Amino acid sequence: MEFTIKQIATLLNGTIEGDETLKISQLSKIDEGKEGSISFLANPKYESHLYSTAASAVIVDKSFQPKQAVQTTLIFVDNSYSAFTQLLQEVNKLVNSVRIGVEEPAFLGNGATVGEQVYRGAFSYVGANSRIGNNVKIYPHAYLGNNVTVGANTIIYAGVKIYDNAVIGQNCIIHANAVIGSDGFGFAPQPDGSYHTIPQLGNVVLEDDVSIGAGSTIDCATMGSTVIRQGVKIDNLVMIGHNVEIGKHTVIAAQSGVSGSTKIGEKCVIAGQVGIVGHISVANGTKVGAQSGIGKSVKQEGTTLKGSPATDINENLRSLAVFRKLPALEKRVQELEAKQKN
Missing domain, CATH: 2.160.10.10 (Hexapeptide repeat proteins)
Incomplete structure (x- = not known):
């Protein structure tokens, strides 16, 4: 499996910022990206990895604005998570289509x-x-x-x-x-x-x-x-x-x-x-x-x-909130009972 970034962007109806001629041969998580791989960024929790990843391309939302310089090529799409899912589906079809007979x-x-x-x-x-x-x-x-x-x-x-x-x-x-x-x-x-x-x-x-x-x-x-x-x-x-x-x-x-x-x-x-x-x-x-x-x-x-x-x-x-208070309530009841006995 090998595609150019331009081919992938066309499939995902995305726009490219960077080198569209680079070859992609595998998918990866953004924190494990390597040269020749493509990843995605959907959760802001992982944004820091975008600035250090070795992945050749990363799929991001159109609304995303980097906070610092990015070395990797970016593919901007409407929804990065959905787009990467679509890419996974296409790869899966290719892998399974090989099996015939x-x-x-x-x-x-x-x-x-x-x-x-x-x-x-x-x-x-x-x-x-x-x-x-x-x-x-x-x-x-x-x-x-x-x-x-x-x-x-x-x-x-x-x-x-x-x-x-x-x-x-x-x-x-x-x-x-x-x-x-x-x-x-x-x-x-x-x-x-x-x-x-x-x-x-x-x-x-x-x-x-x-x-x-x-x-x-x-x-x-x-x-x-x-x-x-x-x-x-x-x-x-x-x-x-x-x-x-x-x-x-x-x-x-x-x-x-x-x-x-x-x-x-x-x-x-x-x-x-x-x-x-x-x-x-x-x-x-x-x-x-x-x-x-x-x-x-x-x-x-x-x-x-x-x-x-x-x-x-x-x-x-609400019931759980009351349940968590039961030990304290029991203690108060015991204290009140002790006071009454005295």
């Missing part, structure tokens, strides 16, 4: 169809009647069961397991060892205290542009579908129960869990280690702080919650 041994079931420019890594398995779209990348040791559909440009990393009948959209990324379509936690209690397994006959549907983190699991529906809507981003080690529906562009951080049949709205932000009970709904735009527990439906859009059980964040912060 089949590494043996790889299994392709009867009736399965594979599009153009597809990569199937060694020891990957694609089941009967599955349909693989154009430019899909299936890394080694990935398993796709029977009747699985995978849309164009999706990347399935090593060790991913996708059960029968799953539908994966276009431009999805499923990271290593994620499991899509395992049985939901369905067991019927019996009079003698034992449990009978309830067959899980549904599937999982991931719409376009969904990202699933490493080691995350999404259970199939008992009947119908567990649905992850367009643009949802799920972090590592997240558990999604059967018949859950997650709305468009919601993000869920690591170690969170959503119990069965819960519906989460669009553009929600769920921080790490959040637990959500089953059979409730969470309104669009809800934000949930880390280690919170959601035990009932959230009906008001745009609500911000924290705590376990979760409450409005302002109420939670």
Whole structure:
């Protein structure tokens, strides 16, 4: 990978201050910049590194005004963070586009169809009647069961397991060892205290542009579908129960869990280690702080919650303020009781 600064600026619709002919061959953090690398400055906390970095170019906001002389070439854009993200995406496409063809041994079931420019890594398995779209990348040791559909440009990393009948959209990324379509936690209690397994006959549907983190699991529906809507981003080690529906562009951080049949709205932000009970709904735009527990439906859009059980964040912060004062309050009560006894 090698580009001129001018080519990068054209891609990002930016303007250049410095030498536009320099060659860029790698990306770097601003404090680790080297000759031939490009970085970005979005957080003022790191501005001091701009004046000492060895990077050949740095992407900055159009509004940025250096406080002293800058040796590196600057590319001015509307939003430096977004522009660098765009650059990362383009590099990622180039890296993954190199992988094309089949590494043996790889299994392709009867009736399965594979599009153009597809990569199937060694020891990957694609089941009967599955349909693989154009430019899909299936890394080694990935398993796709029977009747699985995978849309164009999706990347399935090593060790991913996708059960029968799953539908994966276009431009999805499923990271290593994620499991899509395992049985939901369905067991019927019996009079003698034992449990009978309830067959899980549904599937999982991931719409376009969904990202699933490493080691995350999404259970199939008992009947119908567990649905992850367009643009949802799920972090590592997240558990999604059967018949859950997650709305468009919601993000869920690591170690969170959503119990069965819960519906989460669009553009929600769920921080790490959040637990959500089953059979409730969470309104669009809800934000949930880390280690919170959601035990009932959230009906008001745009609500911000924290705590376990979760409450409005302002109420939670007031409660925490009182909680921190409890030792002092206890001491005062003890002193008052002692005075009364005397």
